[in-house]
């Protein structure tokens with residue numbers, strides 16, 4: 001099994017100018033789709049669980065599913081990552097569960113809604129690094145405020161990063177990776193349909209220029225595929241029209257210092273679209289495998305596409321595994 005600290009994947013991505021997909025998981029079908037796509041495209045992958053997902057699965061079930069993914073795929077380097085940890089205690093708990101990486105989102109208070117001051121963010125981030133680093137666990141922090149709300153995380157406000165502050169924060173904390181607010185947004189309702197969305201690549205470039213070789217993370221980077229939203233609404237759903245982050249922009253970001261791109265909503269939409277379609281077209285069906293199975297297939301196709309066409313991470317797993325083997329022997 002190749003469970004690795006996330007930093008190892010980020011460094012490889014940074015050096016080779018691609019980004020690793022960080023895909024959120026809640027259940028078995030999602031994990032299986034992510035891993036099947038990783039096998040098919042020979043891609044390193046970050047499987048991440050939010051606090052909400054861990055709670056939903058009573059912690060142990062999701063932990064064991066993530067471990068199963070690693071055992072079942074010895075040729076795929078995997079990081080097990082906590083998404084949006086809200087306190088040192090939450091991060092400790094994830095590390096005790098065997099996570100190889102944690103995010104401490106010190107941009108918000110423990111309620112995950114109220115923005116913090118820079119000093120408060122600095123303090124909680126340092127406390128997590130002090131605990132995690134001796135254990136070889138990667139730490140991701142966040143600075144600035146993303147728009148949108150997902151899984152109860154988000155203030156609903158937007159506050160883009162100030163490059164000066166980002167540089168200061170990274171130097172002071174020596175954190176492994178930093179999530180920045182440069183125009184991406186959490187959730188399925190990021191922007192109104194038709195509204196042009198731009199990631200602020202200028203802010204990104206400025207941060208990259210000032211702290212070269214440092215891994216940047218983009219949250220809220222689903223593209224909200226129109227066809228999935230249309231499919232949901234065609235079969236009885238009622239989603240508002242919405243727009244996400246154009247994949248062309250993600251592709252460009254992936255070639256820069258951005259080495260982890262978080263994608264959650266796209267998976268939720270694709271899965272729901274397929275299940276709704278089956279419920280509508282085969283109302284006699286009641287075997288969960290007959291709708292969760294096809295939903296898993298639809299997810300698989302989406303993850304393959306992301307790895308190959310958006311992130312540039314396809315084909316990178318063998319080099320990482322070879323380097324790990326060389327180190328061990």
Ligand SMILES: [Zn+2]
Nearest residue numbers: 186219220262
């Ligand atoms: Zn996030």
